[in-house]
Amino acid sequence: MNETKTEWPAGVKRTRQRQEVLAVLENSPSPLNAEEIFSLAKKNDGSIWLSTVYRILDLFVKKGIVTKASAMNSAFAIYEMNRYQHKHYAVCIGCRKVIQMDNCPMEKFTPRLDDGDFRVTGHKVEIYGYCKDCGAELPQ
């Protein structure tokens, strides 16, 4: 599978590797790290290099096609299609499963800062704890 669902982004040279990376991201319901994107693209296509994946991801992030985040307590970054919807995640400490959150705690919130003026351009929220499969093992 090598097709992207949407039209090709403007101002981005179309190469086999870029199509592959975009297709992988479009077809993933959850964010992926570079290594995962790399092996999925490789499975579909056969010839792609990890450093190329990083370069493509950087480009896509710069173009606003993809968003980059880093899951807490995790050494690596995760990437997903920028679907222009505001999303946050809950991460299970037990199994590392990532669960989408449907609401955002920042909706009705104004930060109170020591330093006076601060122009907020974005925020990051992550909740952690135990999912229904992992929580059972532990005492309340």
Next chain:
Amino acid sequence: MNETKTEWPAGVKRTRQRQEVLAVLENSPSPLNAEEIFSLAKKNDGSIWLSTVYRILDLFVKKGIVTKASAMNSAFAIYEMNRYQHKHYAVCIGCRKVIQMDNCPMEKFTPRLDDGDFRVTGHKVEIYGYCKDCGAELPQ
């Protein structure tokens, strides 16, 4: 300066390097990364190794004396005394300054998750944008 303000934590062997690291953290108003802790400790004492600092920080985190976080878009972890108060930070994209937030967006918030049951044990919030010194350079 080599003194710690509070009494020495129980169950932790007291060494010169550990005292130094704890003193550095106690005297810092803002979180520091390992390299910064290392050079401050070195300045005070002269003989300490970066890998030792990492080992000491891991120990302190495990003992609950220190908390570890990772500032967004930044490759390294930051550490600070666990003052048992709930704190979040705003990070300036321009100068990387870290500014404390006095309120918490999670106070009156219940996450709505796809996956049903999830026992929340903690959360992480980070706001980013431009501080008063860096914001001026950029257009509104």
Next chain:
DNA sequence: ATTACTGCAAAGCATTTGCAGACTG
């Protein structure tokens, strides 16, 4: 004296970079 801790060096892991050949528009 016994056990844990540190100095030091080297490895580890995610990510980045340099370069020459290959491909796109």
Next chain:
DNA sequence: CAGTCTGCAAATGCTTTGCAGTAAT
């Protein structure tokens, strides 16, 4: 065909680990 992109290898930066000597209780 000019310029960009990729394969590949090697470097980078933060952090971890192994080992033998040193220090703490």
